[in-house]
Amino acid sequence: MDFSYSEEQLLLRDAIDKFLQKNYAFEQRREIIQSREGMSAAVWEGFASLGLHGVPVPEAFGGFGGGGVDVMLVMEALGRALVVEPYLSSVIMAGYTIALGGSDAQRSILLPRIADGSMKFAFGHSEPGSRYELDRVRTTARQEGGMWIIDGAKSVMMHGGLADLLIVSARTSGEADSPQGISLFFVNPAEQGVMGREYPTYDGMRAAEVTFDNVTISPESIIGVLDGGYALLEAVTDRGIAAVCAEAVGCMDAVKDATLEYLKTRQQFGVPIGKFQALQHRLVDMLIQTEQARSMAMLAAVKVDSPDVAERRRCVAAAKELIGRAGRFVGQQAIQLHGGMGMTDELPLGHYVKRLAAIETLFGDGDMQLDRFAATQVAAAEAPLRKAAKKWKNLV
Amino acid sequence: MDLNYSAQESAFRDEVRAFVRARLPHEISRKVLEHKRLDRDDYLRWQKILHAQGWMAPNWPVEHGGAGWNAVQQHIFDEECAEAGAPRIIPFGVNMVGPVIIAFGNAWQKQHYLPRILSSEDWWCQGYSEPGAGSDLASLKTRAERQGERYVVNGQKTWTTLAQYADMIFCLVRTASTGKRQEGISFLLIDMSTPGVTVRPIITLDGEHEVNEVWFEDVEVPAQNLVGEEGRGWTYAKFLLAHERSGIAGVGASKRELRMLKYIASQERRNGRPLIEDPRFRDRIARVEIDLMALEITNLRLLAAEREGRAPGAEVSMLKIKGTDIQQALTELMMDAIGPYALPHLPDAWGNHWLGEHVGPDYAAPLAARYFNYRKVSIYGGSNEIQRNIVAQHILGL
Numbered sequence: 181m182d183f184s185y186s187e188e189q190l191l192l193r194d195a196i197d198k199f200l201q202k203n204y205a206f207e208q209r210r211e212i213i214q215s216r217e218g219m220s221a222a223v224w225e226g227f228a229s230l231g232l233h234g235v236p237v238p239e240a241f242g243g244f245g246g247g248g249v250d251v252m253l254v255m256e257a258l259g260r261a262l263v264v265e266p267y268l269s270s271v272i273m274a275g276y277t278i279a280l281g282g283s284d285a286q287r288s289i290l291l292p293r294i295a296d297g298s299m300k301f302a303f304g305h306s307e308p309g310s311r312y313e314l315d316r317v318r319t320t321a322r323q324e325g326g327m328w329i330i331d332g333a334k335s336v337m338m339h340g341g342l343a344d345l346l347i348v349s350a351r352t353s354g355e356a357d358s359p360q361g362i363s364l365f366f367v368n369p370a371e372q373g374v375m376g377r378e379y380p381t382y383d384g385m386r387a388a389e390v391t392f393d394n395v396t397i398s399p400e401s402i403i404g405v406l407d408g409g410y411a412l413l414e415a416v417t418d419r420g421i422a423a424v425c426a427e428a429v430g431c432m433d434a435v436k437d438a439t440l441e442y443l444k445t446r447q448q449f450g451v452p453i454g455k456f457q458a459l460q461h462r463l464v465d466m467l468i469q470t471e472q473a474r475s476m477a478m479l480a481a482v483k484v485d486s487p488d489v490a491e492r493r494r495c496v497a498a499a500k501e502l503i504g505r506a507g508r509f510v511g512q513q514a515i516q517l518h519g520g521m522g523m524t525d526e527l528p529l530g531h532y533v534k535r536l537a538a539i540e541t542l543f544g545d546g547d548m549q550l551d552r553f554a555a556t557q558v559a560a561a562e563a564p565l566r567k568a569a570k571k572w573k574n575l576v
Numbered sequence: 577m578d579l580n581y582s583a584q585e586s587a588f589r590d591e592v593r594a595f596v597r598a599r600l601p602h603e604i605s606r607k608v609l610e611h612k613r614l615d616r617d618d619y620l621r622w623q624k625i626l627h628a629q630g631w632m633a634p635n636w637p638v639e640h641g642g643a644g645w646n647a648v649q650q651h652i653f654d655e656e657c658a659e660a661g662a663p664r665i666i667p668f669g670v671n672m673v674g675p676v677i678i679a680f681g682n683a684w685q686k687q688h689y690l691p692r693i694l695s696s697e698d699w700w701c702q703g704y705s706e707p708g709a710g711s712d713l714a715s716l717k718t719r720a721e722r723q724g725e726r727y728v729v730n731g732q733k734t735w736t737t738l739a740q741y742a743d744m745i746f747c748l749v750r751t752a753s754t755g756k757r758q759e760g761i762s763f764l765l766i767d768m769s770t771p772g773v774t775v776r777p778i779i780t781l782d783g784e785h786e787v788n789e790v791w792f793e794d795v796e797v798p799a800q801n802l803v804g805e806e807g808r809g810w811t812y813a814k815f816l817l818a819h820e821r822s823g824i825a826g827v828g829a830s831k832r833e834l835r836m837l838k839y840i841a842s843q844e845r846r847n848g849r850p851l852i853e854d855p856r857f858r859d860r861i862a863r864v865e866i867d868l869m870a871l872e873i874t875n876l877r878l879l880a881a882e883r884e885g886r887a888p889g890a891e892v893s894m895l896k897i898k899g900t901d902i903q904q905a906l907t908e909l910m911m912d913a914i915g916p917y918a919l920p921h922l923p924d925a926w927g928n929h930w931l932g933e934h935v936g937p938d939y940a941a942p943l944a945a946r947y948f949n950y951r952k953v954s955i956y957g958g959s960n961e962i963q964r965n966i967v968a969q970h971i972l973g974l
Contacts, residue, residue: 181585181648182578183877249577440972460968467967468894475873476866482579498866554862 183478185253193253195230200261206528212264213384217342219265227267228297236275236419241291243275251419252426252481259430262531264384266300266339268423274301276419277347277364281404281412286366290345302343303420304334304390305413312544314413315359319392321350328402330367330395338542340388341378343369348392352407359410364403371395383538384531411489417543418496422480424539425503429477431532431539432470432507435514438529439463442518462513469506476502490556497552504546507536579873581652588649592656599625605661609836611942612926613784614663616699616741622663623696632694633670635819640678640686641694647882651823651875658828666738669693669700673746675819676763676812680804685765689744703733703747703766703790704813711962713748714757714810718792720749720764727751727764727802729772729795735956739775739788742768748813751806763809765801772796780952782945783923817958824892824957825875825899830868833906837861840913840939851913864905871898890970893963900953900960911947918944 185193203223212220227233235250237243244250251272258267275294278286293299310316319332330350340346346367354361369376373395378388404412443454443463453459480499486492511533515522522529540546581589604618626632634650636642645653658664665671674693677685692698709716718731729749739745745766752760766773772795777785804812841852841861851857875895878888911918917936924930925941934941954960968974 181581181876181880183880185577440974443974454972454974457965457968460972460974461961461964463972463974464894464964464967467971468898471874471894472867472870472898475870475877478577479579479869479873482577495869498869501863502866502870550859550862553866554858 185249189250189253192231192250193257196232196254196257197260199226199230200257200263204261204263206262206531209262209264209384213380218380218386219339219342223263224265224297227265228295232267233271233275233297234295236272236279237291237295238279238287241287242295243291248419248422248481248484251423251484252477255423255426256430256433256477259427259535260434262384262431262434262528262535266302266342266385268420268427269303269339270294270299270301270343272423273303273416273420274345274347277303277403277412277416280415281364281409283400283403285400286403299344300339300342302337302340302346302388303416304337304340304346304348305417306335306337308333308335310335312548313357314417315362315410316357317349317351317362318356319348319350321352321363321365323399324396326399328365328397328399330365330373330392330397333389333391335389336381336387337390338381338385338387340369340376340390341386345369346374346390347403349409349413354407361407362409362413363406364409364412365397366401366403367392367395367397371397381538383535385538414493415489418484418492421496421500421543422477422484424542425473425477425480425499428503428507428536428539429470429474431536432466432473432510435510435529435532435536436463436466436470438527438532439466439514439517442521446519459517462517466510466513469509473503473506494553494556497549497556500543501546501549501553504540504549507540511536579876581648585648585652589652589656592653593660595629595631596656596660596662599629600657600660600662601625604663608661608663609832610926610939611946613928613942615928619663619666620696620699623665626665627694627696632665632696633674635671636674636678640690647879648876651827651879654823655828655831658826659832661832664829666699668702668737668742668746669696669698669744671819672702672816673700673744673765676746676803676816679815680763680808680812682800682803684800685803689765698743699738699741700744700746701736701739701742701768701790703736703745705735706732707734711959713813714761716748716750716761718747718749720751720762720797722751722799722806725799727797727799729764729766729792729797731792733790733792734788735778736775736788736790737786739768739790740777740785744768745773745790746803748809751809758810759807761809761813762806763803763812764797765803766792766795766797770795770797780949782948783921784945784949786949818887818892825871825895826903827868827872827875827899830871830899830902830906833903833910834861834865834868836939837906837910837913840910840937843937843939844913844915857909857913860909864902864909867898867905868902871895871902874898890966893958893966896957897954897960897963903953904950907943907947907950911943914940914943918947921945 203226232254234243235246235254238245271294278290307318321328321330346369348365348367349362350365352361352363373393376388376390378386381387443459444452446453476499480496483492483495514529515533518529521527604622607614623632631643633642634645634653638644670693677689704713706716706718720727720729745768747764747766748761749764750760751762772793774791776789778787778789779785838852842850844851846854878891882888917940920935922941
């Protein structure tokens with residue numbers, strides 16, 4: 181049992197923190213958000229030279245083959261600095277999709293380009309009406325003359341407008357809500373028939389609505405097994421969930437620290453407002469929720485590497501559910517404790533609160549995670565439950 | 577980062593589990609699992625089994641007869657005992673006054689009391705709270721006046737848990753009324769059979785007799801029963817608090833109760849289906865289970881730090897707050913699970929020798945009383961509001 185980072189991991193964390201302190205002050209971030217691209221090429225290259233892009237990439241392809249704990253460490257740091265660059269979509273989601281499901285050719289061509297930051301990806305799964313469901317896919321891919329033809333629409337695709345290559349889920353067989361018959365594809369957004377509309381999201385990032393109208397792509401564009409993309413989709417989504425759980429912890433730490441500082445400095449009735457018990461207790465509850473969230477981010481980080489899929493699903497869903505609740509609580513309390521200042525665009529606080537709210541939505545909200553958790557709970561608990569039932573029956 | 581127990585820790589868990597399985601009497605674990613009333617002999621019987629094994633005092637150093645286990649081992653032991661349905665070890669002797677005597681007691685106290693704590697020959701209770709001194713403990717008024725080789729004690733303690741069984745009480749008493757309030761407090765060990773000591777029951781809202789008032793009228797206590805120095809009682813009390821709170825998260829017991837809750841919810845029905853499949857109730861269980869998963873890891877994080885020699889401070893208050901939240905939620909869910917069968921009030925049904933017929937399911941009878949009884953957990957041991965004050969002061973620096 182060991183809850184600490186290794187020495188190498190600590191060195192990496194320090195390097196990230198130093199880099200972000202220098203290059204990602206709140207005003208710099210504001211300028212990046214207002215820029216045409218919505219991201220900073222210099223910061224992106226900085227991440228590459230720190231080695232952050234190589235986290236999901238195996239060593240053979242120029243990365244360091246990191247696992248859930250490495251992702252956690254990076255995402256926590258990005259959360260503290262409220263980074264808007266597409267690290268999650270492009271490096272974590274796409275990187276693990278290719279590393280876990282790509283063909284040898286795809287891996288050897290694309291993974292080095294993820295590791296050196298030269299290519300950016302977006303991950304397109306949700307569709308109008310699919311909400312957070314992983315198995316509801318209406319976008320279709322059909323084979324014609326040896327090529328794949330894609331038709332359909334993807335909604336709120338994070339960073340869809342700046343990607344060099346899209347990863348798109350499409351139905352290759354089966355009913356609209358069946359986990360069987362889903363396949364994943366690479367689609368070049370420059371192909372004829374791909375239309376996109378980019379827009380800002382409230383957390384300072386960008387997303388896009390993307391439609392596919394008779395888009396013809398090569399047979400090599402399929403990722404993994406035909407009709408069998410669901411398992412990969414879920415595995416990568418769980419990686420994404422574990423990553424945003426860690427990011428949320430970084431945000432909560434920043435929010436809690438800022439609120440503590442405010443309570444110590446803001447004076448009313450002739451004393452710092454932190455002298456008032458009603459406010460102290462709220463901040464203590466924020467601290468407790470943050471520590472509970474950190475525990476669950478650790479659990480998700482460790483279990484996301486587990487070969488036991490049911491255990492992975494159960495723990496990741498539990499982490500997301502708790503962190504969604506915790507993030508909301510911490511954000512709402514922090515604004516309240518800051519009073520009017522908490523309502524301003526000027527303070528970083530509101531921007532953290534908005535990112536926490538966005539994280540609650542990403543990859544499925546608390547209700548959806550509770551469904552996932554309880555479903556695995558019933559399945560997984562059946563055996564011990566029967567045992568328990570028998571045990572108590574013997575007793576009573 | 578690695579969330580698994582080490583090979584040695586796993587082996588230790590196996591050893592504890594095998595022992596508990598072999599030696600925990602079935603009649604006792606049955607009472608615990610079914611929320612029946614435990615009597616004095618049930619506690620003593622289990623404690624004597626632990627003593628024979630040398631495991632009565634997990635947290636004491638070996639030279640005083642303790643097991644000398646580290647924080648993680650103590651946690652594993654607590655968890656295994658709780659999950660198997662062992663009664664809790666009555667904490668007042670072994671977890672509270674014992675460590676104080678080891679750290680600050682005189683040679684006679686160590687020689688006389690420590691073995692009797694280990695063997696459960698003395699049942700201890702705690703004389704802290706008074707009618708006018710609850711959260712503001714330092715305002716206590718029970719007086720101890722030095723007269724030659726004895727103290728004469730007058731006053732009243734309250735909320736004294738299981739004082740009706742106790743042979744000894746450790747008390748915070750006022751030996752000086754000048755200067756800083758805390759500096760006039762001393763730590764005194766008093767024999768409950770001394771003339772002038774009176775125990776009066778307080779019946780709580782669940783109808784049970786668990787706590788008491790303890791009155792002192794010209795009670796003569798030998799001066800050798802003073803722990804440490806006169807006027808230093810407050811320091812010892814704070815030291816004791818750190819020991820009292822080890823295991824305070826109650827993770828093992830809550831895991832046990834969660835299992836029982838799921839069992840009950842699988843037996844009860846709503847809309848013709850098992851209650852555990854009802855989305856509303858299922859979600860309520862799931863949220864508590866997720867909170868408990870998080871608390872378990874938060875607790876292990878602190879234990880791992882303690883194992884490395886970083887003793888936890890006010891962080892323990894966070895465990896108390898969250899742990900008691902979860903304990904209360906579990907009792908609430910269990911009561912809700914049985915629906916109208918929560919209403920019948922038949923206290924004999926969860927006592928010894930009940931031969932009558934149950935109203936409703938066998939497991940239903942004690943659940944409402946337990947829900948009411950468990951309101952205490954966010955009040956005792958420093959109310960959860962006091963715990964928040966401690967965190968605000970010592971961790972946040974407010």
